[in-house]
Amino acid sequence: MSAGIDLDNVCCDFGSFRAVDHVNVSIKPGEFFSFLGPSGCGKTTILRMISGFTDPSSGVIRIGDKDMKGQRPNQRPTALIFQNLALFPLMPIWENISFGLEVRGVGKTERRAKAEELLRLVDLPGAADKMVSQLSGGQKQRVAIARALAVEPSVMLLDEPLSALDLKLRQHMRAELRAIQKRTGVTFIYITHDQGEALAMSDRVGVMSQGKLQQVADPRDIYNNPSNGFVASFVGENNIFAGTVGAVADGMARFDTAHGTFRARVNTTSGKDLKLYVRPEHTIISSFPGAENSLPATVTDVAFEGNFISVHAVSDSGATLMAELRNDGSSAIPVTGEKLHMSFAAERASILPDGLTRGE
Amino acid sequence: MDDLLRRYGPTLTGAFMLLTAFWLLMLVILPNITLFEASFRPYLPVVDVGGPKDFYSFNNYGKFFANSTDTDIFGMNIPLPIHVKIFFGTIYYSTLVTVITFVVAYPLAFYLAKVVSPKSLPTLFLLLFVPLWVSEVLRSFAWWIILALKGPLNAILLGTGILDQPVRWIMGYRAIIIGLVYTYVLFMVFPIYNAIQSLDTNQIEAAQDLGSPWWRTHLRVILPHAKPGIASGSVMVFMLSAGSLLVPALLGSPTSLWFTQTIQQWMLESQDWNTGAAYSFLFLILCTCFVSLVMWVFKVQLTDIAK
Structure with missing residues (x-):
């Protein structure tokens, strides 16, 4: 169900500005991989290229060994969790969660059942008929995760989803995200500028700066054996x-x-x-x-x-x-x-x- | 109020209040009350005004239901007063104009709000506004020329081979519909543009990311969000179309009758302002009822429109 992702010499130019510069990385199926870097380092652009909202200027992106060139966002086996979550405020929670299934022509009773099941998975039972505005920040977070999981993606893409939460909740959600990832086995690609998040949750971390992938390693190596001065000083x-x-x-x-x-x-x-x-x-x-x-x-x-x-x-x-x-x-x-x-x-x-x- | 006083001082605040009161009382409330009062009084020669024949009654309103003629409705012959028939015609064609306007305006509004780059937006807005600098009379006349039997539209359609017979555009209600759609389309574009513009683009992308094709994204995410804008645009276009006198007068045909033309006939041709006033109020009340009914059907709140 989960798939690996290969980025092969991927570049992305906006006009004369090179946002992503020859990135090579191979993410294993079922891995929790984080892109860590300061704002403007190109990590969000990488995420948008994987999800299909931005096309790479050159290079190849493969998901599960399949070239994604020409595949539109609604054709890719990815699910993106937006920084502001982008839940649909006019739909009740269960319709939010099952929207991806509605698109796939699943019947109403089945969708409802699936939504209830996912709400239990993210530890939010009984919220099916509430509206988005009735939920707290952490609960919205869970709904966004459930909505993304509903389409059974091979790859989950998370764009700094915890940045809007307060410190306590953020630490709690870290553990929660990690647990959900372990339970579902889906490949997680996580974007963050918070080194604590990246080190605590990830199997491997890719540190980025100036559009370049500076180092890819497990969290301990990133911290203990940084490959260059940027990695050393950005992390710690x-x-x-x-x-x-x-x-x-x-x-x-x-x-x-x-x-x-x-x-x-x-x-x-x-x-x-x-x-x-x-x-x-x-x-x-x-x-x-x-x-x-x-x-x-x-x-x-x-x-x-x-x-x-x-x-x-x-x-x-x-x-x-x-x-x-x-x-x-x-x-x-x-x-x-x-x-x-x-x-x-x-x-x-x-x-x-x-x-x-x-x-x- | 306190805030106003603190910010502008008593003199300026007083001036604001007085001007607003003047506008509201003298230019809105008073003329309407005068007309309302007149609508209940009979049309009399000057010497009889204030005399024994001058009393309040609903006689002027009753004229609306006089003069029944047999009308063919879905194959049934139903006796219908001529003015009631004109009223329903006006409501029907104004609704049609509103629907066509929406169909034209929605893609344009979406394009302006979400597709076009912000850099070229001012130019596009200017292009949309430029026609408004020309008087409505002239623009309607222009349409009259365009739609004429030997006019440019027919010439183009014949020349390109789309038609092999010229179409008589200014027939029945056709030209009125075209003219009204053209005149009021921007009243639909801008409320919808504002509504769509306030939609977070991430919502559209989220729907796409979940596999939604473009039409479902519109149906489930963008349209529901734009509903208040669509509602206020529709109310505006409907009321303006129903209340338009100029376009039906210029682009109408002998077989087209608009309710405003009936009011105009009472007021100017018959010089019977009292009956004209009664018809005006009747029209206002019935249109308001119709709009309220449609809003209720589509579950639109008044507060949505006021936004």
Whole structure:
């Protein structure tokens, strides 16, 4: 029932603007795949190309090994959940859900039964005869999912469907969406600019910027082993140092910066603008200098975030640094103005090139 | 009210109120009351006005039901007063005009609201409005020329071989229908355009995405959303058509009779303003009843139209 999707060298131009630039990705059947990127990165255009509302300028889109060229949106085995959901406000809920079946000529009693069944699946029984305006944001969300599932699509496309919900509901709906996907086995393609959503729900994440797919990997690899500077800095926070790569041995390199010489992991010494990236939670605060990769610094701000404490500091050489401490009582919380040493393990730091840019 | 006072001060607010009151009282309510009062009084020579013969009655309204003639309705010969027959003819052909106008206006309104690029919209609107800069009389005359037996329309249809005999367009109600559709089509286009424009394009795409062919998307998503616009456009076109005097007078044929022409005959040719007033009110009331009935049938609320 679910189908895989292949994007083969897909480009999309709007006039002279290249919104999607040579995207190659192969999404497996039954996979929960997210496109993650800032607004304007081309992720929505990809979704519209898969659903058939926009035609690629070049390249091939295959759904279940079938070329989708010339297939109109109403002929594709996809179901799209719009950012604003686009429920039909003049139809009761059950007609909304069964609209796709009505189109296919299914009889009224059968449609009604199917709608009731789907409402149970999305945990919203008894809402069949309500109108859209009577439902809350989260309930509308469920109806939109049920409406898309009703046509038994091979692929579900979701365009930031949770962005209008409040934080609590959003976290709840994440788990819910994930559960529905597991239950139905349908391939989900999820568009979001929220890294938390993408990492928490997806089997794999494709990070996009400037129309380019920067990296495709599972959420852990995206976070722990970003392939370039864009991925590293878009997903999570970093302390970043500019510099030049020195001697390389066993995947570790010397890195000379204005703030001292560090040692870090390196995959490639080619690529422009190599920088050193290290996560704040991997930055260690101590009153003594570390064995390596250590900087003397002064605390400028301490922000209490609840589950962790964010410590901002500036090194004696002028670099701004950030470290995160778990709020578990295991370490003393520094105060503003305190002199201390900040260091990081070489295995936790990466030397990465800049992200791919448009037209490259 | 408080808001108005705070914003414009007492002088300007007073001026607004007075002007509105003047407009409402002097230009709307007073003439109608005068006409209404006159409609119950007999038409008398000046010397008898205010005399013993000048009393209120429904006699003027009664004339509407006088002069029965046998009329053929669906094969049955039913005696029908001549003015009642004209009234029903007017209602029937105005309804026909409204339906044709809708059929013409809906695709145009949809095209303007959802298909055309916003950049070329002002140009298209201008093209639609330009004909309105010419007086309605001249435009009706233009149609009279176009539709003439040896006019350009017949010439084109004969020249292209679509017809082999010229059509007598100005016969019966044909030319009136064409003229009225032409004159009032924009009153249908714009309310529908506004209604469709307010529809979220995602709704159309959602329907398509669920597999809906274009006609079902229109039937189930776009038309229901545009219903208030269609209703207000239809009421407007119907009332304007039924109340039009110019088009039936210019494009009518000897066999066409429009109710406004009957009123005009009472008022100007017979100089009987009292009966003319009675007919005007009767027409207004009956048309309102008809429109209300149609609105009830199509489940349209008055608040939908006022939007």
